[in-house]
Amino acid sequence: MNEQAAAADPDGAASAALSASTPVGDSPAPHRPGLPPSGARSMRFLADRGPRLRSVLGRLLFVAVAVATLILGYRLAANLTLSPRTTDAEIDADIVRVSAPVAGRLMELAVAENQSVAAGELLFRIDPETYRLQLELAQAELAVAEGSLADQRRLRESERANAVVAQDEVSRAQTNLDLATRSLERLQPMEAAGYVSRQTLDEARTAVSDAAVSLRQALGAAAAARNEVQTTLALEAQVRANQTLVAIARRALEQTEVLAPVAGKVVGLKIAEGENLVPGATLFTLIDSASWVANGLFPETVLAGIQVGDSADVFVMIDQRVRIAGTVDGIGWGVVSDDEIAAFGGLPYVARTLNWVQVAARFPVRIRLHAPPEPLMRIGASAVVILHAQQRAD
Incomplete structure (x- = not known):
């Protein structure tokens, strides 16, 4: 019966014979069907050295991972530093909070929410009628002040001419006094010798007295004439004040048209035409592009x-x-x-x-x-x- 089994399975019989001739403690690796004896020895080597080889490979892999981690960490730290x-x-x-520079009714709104605007483009317009009238009033008041100043300057020139005439009268009176005084001084020595009558001498003394009175009157008139020459400082200051009021009124009229200070985007717009605006209150925001x-x-x-x-x-x-x-x-x-x-x-x-x-x-x-x-x-x-x-x- 064994012979029949051996005949039916010759490889099995060979394996059994090899097992019988090999010591028990030195059992070879099982021979896989279809492998030559050299392949069987290789499988046996791997089976004997596998755990040690896996341990070495694991250590090498751990060292490689650790080195790669250190290199990666160093490169990451250097990258974060640089x-x-x-x-x-x-x-x-930057943003610009756009507000109304002057009070008034919003007559025209030229922009919309999220609209792009260029620098200098019209944003909105306030009713200018009130400010136009204020400018006309300031200009009229300036014209009145300038007219008053012109009249005062003409009057001053006339008063200056009168003062010059009064000063000439002073000079004439002084000359007459000097002449009368010298005449009296010439006649007085001649009275003792009898060459001049007493009446002539009295007339000379009277002429000196009259000339002195005339000089005093001329001096008083000249002083009065000088005092009557009025200055134009007050009227000149009034003209400058009215010029400033005109400039303010013109500036207010110009500010009824609000232009974009920078190029940008309009955001936060929640107003409509017809609304009464208050100076300084933010109407919307302009983002500087x-x-x-x-x-x-x-x-x-x-x-x-x-x-x-x-x-x-x-x-x-x-x-x-x-x-x-x-x-x-x-x-x-x-x-x-x-x-x-x-x-x-x-x-x-x-x-x-x-x-x-x-x-x-x-x-x-x-x-x-x-x-x-x-x-x-x-x-x-x-x-x-x-x-x-x-x-x-x-």
Whole structure:
């Protein structure tokens, strides 16, 4: 019966014979059907050395992963040092709060919400009639003041001429007095010799007295004439005041037309024509389209490597595929802490907690954007900022 089994399975018989001739402690690896003896020996080698080989390979793999982790960490730290980045950033721009410079009824509204306007473009117009009338009134008052000044100047010239005449009278009276005095002085020595009568001498003395009286009268008249010459200082000041009122009225009339101070976008518009406007009250906001920036918050630990002029890449969340170039325009000099915000009554605020981990403060870094795409520029839009500390903008 065994012979029949051997005849039916010659390989099995050979295996049985090999097993019978091999010691028990040195059993060969099972021979797989279809493998030559050399293949069986290879399988036996792998079976004997497999655990040790796997241990060595595992150690090598661990060392390789550790080295790769260290290299990656070093490169990441170097990259964060040379190219600090933040995801806590937003788009911002300068804004102009547009208000009515003068009071009045809104007669024409030339813009709409979200409209783009150019610098110098008409925004709205206030009813100018009241201010036109005020300008005409100021101009009329100026004309009256100028007329009064002209009349006063003509009168002053006449008074000056009278003063000149009065002064001439003084000169004439003084000459007559001098002549009468010299005549008297010549006649007095001749009286003792009998060459001049007493009557002639008395007449000479009377002439001197009359000349002195005439001189005193001429001096008084000249002084009065000089005092009557009026100055025009008051009227000149009145003219200047009226000129100022005219300029103010003209300025108010010009301000009834409000023009865009900068090119930008109109936002927050909630008024309509016919509304009565109050000076200084904000009507809407104008976003300056030439002042787009990104404000990113960076920890204080990286501020030492950031300088004004560093180049930057900005990615706006609206479309992160678009890279916007920028330049560091400024680094914030101060922030307000929670303790200062919570201060009450002038007393310091001390939280009843212990901070086991010191958290680095963050400071805003302002990045000026260069030619940003208009569809992505919206105040408050989230952004990612990457700085390049080794690249300074020219």
